[in-house]
Amino acid sequence: MRRALLIRSGRHVHIPIALRPAAILLVLLSLLIILAFAALDLGSTPLPAGELLRWLAPFIDATRETDAVLLLRWPRVAVAILGGAMIAASGHLLQIVSRNGLADPGLLGISQGTMAAVVLGAAVLGIPPQWLAPAGLVGGLATAILVLSLAYRLASTTGLILVGLAVSIVLGALIEIVMVQGGMAQFARWLAWSHGSLTAVSAENARMVAIWALPLIVLTLLVARSATPLLLGREQAAAIGAAPQKLALLLTLLSAALVAPIVAVVGPISFLGLIAAHVARKLVGERPQEALPVSMACGALLLLVADTAGRTLFLPLVVPAGILVSVAGVATFLIAARFTSSRR
């Protein structure tokens, strides 16, 4: 029996909170706050901690110098936290839907679908920047549905990764054709974006991501409990009265919506969803209502650490966060693949 804290409000609201996941989540969130402070403080320009505290404190004006430096830092810190959480949630939901621990928005082609929509929208259709995220959402969603329906026809969950990779490769080729058609300058621009970097994140981008993130993260937490039956498999889920087909579609839609604005703003961050979900399951187990919040906290931490390390450790070289996450992700992917095969 799990130790749990029960929060009661009136006769009808009983919220059981398992102590271990709650404690782990608290530790992760505390760590996230400390790292966010460090990320705001670290950079090419030295910034005394006192100045940062003045900037953070309400009703106290910081110097113009501090304001100017932090205008370059806070948007990427905010997007790293929100974006990391959203990508992690997206990956975790896909793993539940596909019942495959290796699923990830990148591996299933959703990131590439979003990228293709953004690239085609910007370079071919001339869509204004503020509409690129919705365009990316449509592309990501269409790709997710395509991959899931193809894998469903194959009647194989392991085939999902292969179908996802095949669709990814086709979409990757399409993106490259568009990139090359625009000449060397455009190619260089898309290439830099495709590495997944937070360098170009502006305050406006951070606001846009926040507008997407808040309702989607709340919705993810609300639907987390109802995703539990899918862990049993579709037949068993249907047997206990759940509607697995509808649930899978809803969660896939949510997964695509979570990842689309991040890909539109910073480019694809591969493997983050994979790593965060695996770490979360190791820490708190499989239950989505416990694992998803932990997964989101892990994703936020990972992307924040990758971005801060990339812009401070190797100067004058600034390494895109997407590359550092990919390096960590490949290792996790191999370990996860090994673990998955040895269980079989």
Place this chain on the structure above:
Amino acid sequence: MRILILAWAILLVLVVPTFARSVTDHEGRTVEVPDHPQRILSLHDWTLTVMARELGAPLIASIGRPSPDGKPFMRGARELFGLTFDQVELASLHGKPDLERIRALKPDLIVANLGDFAALTDQLSSIAPTLMFNPESGKPPFALYREFAGWIGKEQRFDTLKAAYDQRLAETRARLGTSTEKTYAAILADGRDGSLTILKDYGVLTTVLDDLGFHRIPLSGTVPSGQSRMRIGAELVGEIDADMIVTTYLPENGGSPQSIFNDLDRIAPGYQDFLRAYAEKHILSFSRYEVYPTSFRGALALMDALSGMAR
């Protein structure tokens, strides 16, 4: 009276705006820039850094690239002017901008390549007035150069350099005599992957040859509009038959003027028998970042080499 004049002079200094000119850049933005910028920061080495350096503009920092030994260098500016990061600051490494470092250098004007920095326009503009330059806008290289000179208040210097170029052009044309009626093919050949690329526009290299009156081969007219080059199959090597073939090599990759012969040998064995330029010893190869960037120094060096061909 003297006090009045002094007060008037001080007042004049105070009221003269620091930002005196409006410039419309290649992104279509109208930007207020200093009349005479004193701290220019360039975010593209072989276009903007090269031009700013040749114009004698107060360049304080430039983007660089890592060399094999790890030390950053400025492509084009190193080859043409021997410019190193002992003379100007490193703004960032190419493709990996560090906005805080750029800000810490306190530029009063930032010039950036549109292709690389379009997504960073807002952030750069929060640091200093920023002008976006598009080398692929389709305008002739020296027209773009003149435009850039205007942006940084160096039109006079440009006009002086252009006049010297025109004069040298006339002298070279006279020296080459009838040879300028001949045809040329500008190509890139890569023996490793067997690719052959026909160049329609290739910076100073094609500009000087066109200005001298050389005629392009018909194949260069088939390069799609909006593109500056086209990859062709090895079986079309006969189509590049011209009186003169010009190409470039990359010294940093171990290339030399001889590399083209090795590459052609791999791509089209026996080319010696059907390319006129080979028989006439008119296959010329130049160090890429001396003749690709838009610069008068590169143009003059190229004319020197072509004059040597006539001797």
